[in-house]
Amino acid sequence: MLVHVARRFLQAIPTLWLIATLTFFLLHLAPGGPFDDEKTLTPAVREQVEAHFGFDLPLHEQYFRFLGNLVKGELGPSYKYAGWNVDEIIAQSFPVSLELGGIALIIAISLGVPIGIAAALRHGKLSESGLMAFAMIGICLPTFVLGPMLILVFSSYLGWFNTLGWNLPGDRVLPALTLGLFYTGYIARLARGGMLEVMQQDYIRTARAKGLSDSQVINRHALRTALYPVISFLGPAVAGLISGSFVVETIFFIPGLGQFFVNSAFNRDYTLVMGTVLFYAVLILCFNLLVDLIQMWINPRTRND
Amino acid sequence: MFCSRPFKQIRVVLALLAAITLAGCSDQMTNVERGNRDKEFYIGLGTEPATLDPHLLTGLTELYVLIAFIEGLTTYNAEDMSILPGVAKSWEISEDGKTYTFHFDPKARWSNGDQVTAQDFLFSYERILTPALGAPYASMLYPMKGAEAFNTGKTDDFSTVGVSAPDEETLVIELNAPTPYFLSILTHNAWWPVHPPTILKHGTMTDRLSKWTRPENFVGNGPFAMKSWRLNSSLSGERNPYYRAPEDVWLNGIHFLPIETNAEERAFRAGQLHVTDTIPIHRIDWYRENQPESMRVETGLAVYYYLVNVEKGALKDKRVRQALAYSINREEITEFVLKAGQQPAYHFTPPNAGGYNARVRLPYDPDLARKLLAEAGYPNGEGFPKFELLYNTSEAHRSIAVAIQQMWKEKLGIDIDLYNQEWKAYLATRQEGAFDMSRAAWFGDYDDANTFLSLGKTGDGNNHSNWSNAAFDALLEEAAITQDVEARKEIFQQAEEILIDEMPFIPIYFYVTTKLIHESVRGWYPSILDYHPYQAIRLETK
């Protein structure tokens, strides 16, 4: 197990390097630079600024410079938000996204899994269609429609929640719901598929034949295996959830990480883009590893894979 | 029975959600209620301010924030935009109009208690003019003797620049030429001071990305002192105890919230903001009908225009440019697309820029336009080569472009393509001249026609049209050294006539600023520069 973890960590290094390299060249090839603005700089001033940040160097030299800083662990200052370092921006906004994503995840799992399993158990009945249709609301409506609709109903008309902000416990409900419903659909579908498959397995049939009650069968035998696909989905999904959502953060005015993902690319804020990309990559790698470990624990056979 | 468990889970979740709801927040105080109680002002900003360094900032968003924290030698009167003393209590102008001597207000202090000195201003001017800083607005200081040479690196001796401090409380500025609008230029953030010890403590003088603007480091001399700043959340200030005129400041605190336009409007309706950054276009009719008292529409000092690349194909021909300009129904655009009461633009310089009103008017005349187009060799638009109209991504720009595309199709029989790019790519395309026609806008940097007409100067960094006209250039040069106000306006009239005849810029409309303002707010006066000093604000509840 430990060897496996260590090997994965070693494998992560070339992966991260490749990601950093791809991002670097994509970014620098994109038209426009971080200091371009409506007001054009005079050529002399422009030269000075470019020299100061090394943009006048050949691209490969810039690249090695950047790699050097990265190895030293320096993400550098943001070009757009003067005075803030990239690691500070991430440290400030990640906890917010983590909280929002965490709540959304709880909503997604606790709605998605039961709905998926219930649907599988009613396979072929009308109620299965109803359950799945409900679960799929989140993947059939974009979050930027779902969010304003929830605001209109629960905030404008019913007055239960603030329309936006991130100050009170209640402020978490609507954004987490908006975000969570999207994942609910996927989880319900995977849980249903997994459950349908498990119910066909011989050992479940045997268990049922032995006269165990249905709920006993589900809890003791079926659930674990049925949730296998859900768990592999959750690896990248959790990384995506807790690294923030641009749409939800914009609509609900939440100071999370998601806005920086999108805005930094729009602003050509090279350092901030790189920081968020690498941060996301590390999250993904960690969660994939975690999922592997959980799967090994559930199903020891995969260990040799 | 089989599914009792999953359903139980759903019930638990619903119960939890309900519990959170009950513990929720509907009975909580809104920002406006709290602000009115505590004398704190909540302002919406469209986006997060990029930098709060007065020498580096370019955007209006940043300026809205910074006028709370820094003050220049002169300021504007909130009500009528007349010049008021700032750090300088009084000043004298020499006979030839070229030398200004400023006497400092001894009460002027930095927010850490230090005296604001003339040396601080010397340091600030050296800083903004040093090429290494790369200050986008350094050219605002060019009226000052030697400033241009120093800024363009022709000399690195700052003593050649025409500014000196005989003592701590006196600053003498020498100009190249008498500049009638000089006192109004001084209100621009490029002329504002920074606190030298703070700058040097957090980096070198020319450090662009210094940490000095962080709330824990920031030292200013404005009515408010920075208290906290959290990106994408809020930036707050509190009363500056060392401000030179504390009796002028009524508010105890000020909060800037960077909220996206649509969310901002919702926030206003929910009582979370006193003032918004703008009003979404599609909401204007609604407010006009239901809540007209909340709407504030002010004339701006800005023009929206289509920039023509005069070196591209058919657009080389003046008559084609005129035909395109004459066939746009501007009133339809302002009335139905923009809705907020914008003025259709029939000339380039916005009305009343420093008291100047252009005489020349381009016509709306589709018949004449068709005639011109036929003369240029494209009767009824036949054989007219398709060109591309570039605009940066925004719903309003797109709507205007679509409307104009349709007008040209109907009235001239020509087809164009629309192409939108996100902001940075759009800037790059424009800079490279890789466009046929492009949406553009210019916001006056100071209250004078020069800030608009100089866009047409040959070689001006912001003239992306490739248009060059010797007579026009000569007129602007003449205006720069003309001291008589009326004679100068007359020169601008002639320059504008050339510009409108040649049509490198097709004016569409003059901007207005639209805001939603809560009924409790007093002291928010119309301002052509969208400049609203927070000293004037009062909050009154009935």
Add this chain to the structure above:
Amino acid sequence: MTKTKRESAAKEAHSLGQDAWQRLINNRMARVGGVLFITILFLCIFGPMLTSKENSDTNLAYGAQPPSMEHWFGTDDLGRDLLVRTLNGGRVSIGVGFAATMVALIIGLPYGALAGYISGKTDVVMMRFVDTLYALPFTIIVVLLTTFLGRSIWLIFLAIGAVEWLTMARIVRGQTRTLRELPYIEAAKVNGVSNSKILARHILPNCLSPVIVYTTLTIPAVILLESILSFLGLGVQPPMSSWGSLINEGAQKLDVYPWQLIFPALFFSLTLFSLNFIGDGLRDALDPRETR
């Protein structure tokens, strides 16, 4: 011996296909989804031909009008007919959904099959590469891609397809790895059947069911993605419309001009519902274990 086995396998596959079709038809959700999707597809393809109204016909004085006899779905802010724009938008949205998915299929299928079949070091390297691309944040990639390819939505979606193939490759690889251990593939190898033949005749056909299912589910995901692009301001260039762009505009005006959201959103989500239900139905139908 191998021959008879292959024949019986083929026969089985045939009857499996028939069975699957039967199961799909019997699946209520899939049936409803199928009918719905075909209806919408027909409306979008032929609807705009039946009217003289154009996608780009503006009528500024007649902006933001609620539904009427003249404009069944109302008009947008520039007075353009929303019915025409919705149907035309459907062409674009469904079109890019299919196009991007096809690209994903064309790249992912051979890539996954090769990796799984060759296995060993090559497999490790190939799959590491997939992992790397997985870890790139999608939004940033899309933002950067659109700055290069911004002029045409089709190019953007070909590019998106070029990112979407990752999951496809993983699925196919997994399936291939299981298949190549099966006795009849081993036997074919021993008998000297060339690798390309084995891949084409035995491996790929047997990957078909998960691939079909995943393809059906990718299309709605791409359509949803197109809408997010519109939210970011990176959607289609006017005068073209897409469901994403219409919904994005409509969502902002939800409480003032609700019809601008409701009609496009209805088409959009019904299409997504139906495609998702068809996908789920296919999965059930193609899962042979259910017949056991």
